[in-house]
Amino acid sequence: MKDDVILKAVNISKQYRLGLVGTGTLTHDLNRLWHKIRGKEDPYLQIGAVNDRSATASSDYVWALQDINFEVKRGEILGIIGKNGAGKSTLLKILSRVTSPTTGSIKTKGRIASLLEVGTGMHPELTGRENIYLNGAILGMTKSEIASKIDEIVEFSGCQMYIDTPVKRYSSGMRVRLGFAVAAFLEPDILVVDEVLAVGDAEFQKKAIGKMKDISSTSGRTVLFVSHNMASVQQLCTRAILLENGEITYSGDTSKTINKYLVQDRLKVKDVDLKKIISNQKDNVFKLNEIKVHQLKVNNLVFYTHRNIHITYSFNVLKEVIGLRIGFDLYDMKSGIILWRSYHDDNSNEFQTVALGKRSLHVKIPKNLLKKGAYSLKPLVGIHNNRWIINDDKLLIHFEIENTGGVDSVYAGNRPGVIMPLMDWKMQDV
Structure with missing residues (x-):
């Protein structure tokens, strides 16, 4: 090893047998010993599933680690x-x-x-x-x-x-x-x-x-x-x-x-998956048809600090109730939840009702508030002091924010913290 290197991992792999304690059956152990005596490689190293805990087992063996070098x-x-x-x-x-x-x-x-x-x-x-x-x-x-x-x-x-x-x-x-x-x-x-x-x-x-x-x-x-x-x-x-x-x-x-x-999971969650999750939300008061997070003139989920982020809900109100709460949790992916906001709270009326029928609701996160990073938005719908209608951890919309230093941007570089709101500073002669 080099003088400044204190630890080196070379082609580290670890194989386990699924469902049993130990390396396997007596037959497997004898087979391993026979190959070792003849100077040949362990025959069971050639088989084994990838270590994906959510997948169905396709082999008796699994590679917990494979070809680790650093x-x-x-x-x-x-x-x-x-x-x-x-x-x-x-x-x-x-x-x-x-x-x-x-x-x-x-x-x-x-x-x-x-x-x-x-x-x-x-x-x-x-x-x-x-x-x-x-x-x-x-x-x-x-x-x-x-x-x-x-x-x-x-x-x-x-x-x-x-x-x-x-x-x-x-x-x-x-x-x-x-x-x-x-x-x-x-x-x-x-x-x-x-x-x-x-x-x-x-x-x-x-x-x-x-x-x-x-x-x-x-x-x-x-x-x-x-x-x-x-x-x-x-x-x-x-x-x-x-x-x-x-x-x-x-x-x-x-x-x-x-x-x-x-x-890393963002590409695995396709738009059709979100629509499927939304379609499975069944309630006699509220039916969410679509939720969209977007910036004007931007067609993907990489946004910019100097532009507003728009959130649009499309839904049906099936039954008029007092205190219908439509909102969201906003997460910074490194440190957790940043805020919860709702139509109910921002209108300061706990007795707010929404008329029956097909409706849409729009809100924006102001520009120059969120810094560069990875975020998730979780839509939430509930009845005040009663119950949640929609509160599903699978229903997350992921997006990223980049700092492009555009003409409307007041920030440059990587700043500490999660949010960077414009503050109202006043200087006076004393």
């Missing part, structure tokens, strides 16, 4: 993202030597500390203090090295009151706090973190992200970070890779990788 440099924070079942945790278990790859090899320099699951490596009958020494010993630290760090570990974890209490009495969040503190402060060369921050509270997450940045920038240590929280990945990682169905589909700049992840 390098990580010393001091780098690498994000690993992808949907549930994409192979992220399997990859981290191989990197941490919890399990071995079916084919390929891992080359590393230095100690690896892993936080793969809540409580992993913690003995429930031992106290928090005893577990610190146990985990340190597993990482190859001497007793004196651990003792020199123990006060910092306990303080960072925030578990001072319970440090001499058996870990089995800890909450899941306290276990994560202690486990992370041990792994971070005992200074491994490579720290592997798998979604454990999701268990911690906001204050701990902030501390943990700050610590990971610190051990990377000041100590030159490497972090591999898996999370479904794109804001954390964006904030923390210097580079990212995207896994899909057990394969790396993109690797590079963190922002670009996140955008690839957020839009």
Whole structure:
């Protein structure tokens, strides 16, 4: 490996047998042994389905990972993202030597500390203090090295009151706090973190992200970070890779990788699918016929910051009711929901009624409000203080916003935050 490369994955693949515990039947094991004696390849490596959890199994074997290749440099924070079942945790278990790859090899320099699951490596009958020494010993630290760090570990974890209490009495969040503190402060060369921050509270997450940045920038240590929280990945990682169905589909700049992840299903959701979902919405009060998100003179779902975004509903009112609410949730794909607005709320009349018959409703999101990024709009229809008529997570309309720096645009470059409304500033002589 190059001097600045601390970890290298070469042609990593992992195969599992579906439906059974173990590698398979005695016949399969004998067949493998016979091929190995003759110096031939495992015959079952030639078969196996792609790791798509939503598909029907077409083979007894599945490739959880296939042909994974990447390098990580010393001091780098690498994000690993992808949907549930994409192979992220399997990859981290191989990197941490919890399990071995079916084919390929891992080359590393230095100690690896892993936080793969809540409580992993913690003995429930031992106290928090005893577990610190146990985990340190597993990482190859001497007793004196651990003792020199123990006060910092306990303080960072925030578990001072319970440090001499058996870990089995800890909450899941306290276990994560202690486990992370041990792994971070005992200074491994490579720290592997798998979604454990999701268990911690906001204050701990902030501390943990700050610590990971610190051990990377000041100590030159490497972090591999898996999370479904794109804001954390964006904030923390210097580079990212995207896994899909057990394969790396993109690797590079963190922002670009996140955008690839957020839009990877977009082409699979066709207009005909949305119409089918809409047609299945059955109610005796309201029937949605179509919803359209568009910008004038734009024929696709890539919009511009300096133009209004128009939302048009076409529907039938089948029964006149008080408080018919027609609106939407707007999501920023990195950080979650931005806002909920409705015709009912913006007209400030909870006793609003809509006349019977075929109707349309139009609203616009003002220009120069949303910054460049990926968004989703979820239409919502309900009866105030009564029930939802339409509230379907499958009924999402995805779109992207680009900053073109057009003549009407007041923004340029990549700004922090989610929204960028025009503000009314007034300066006066005093």
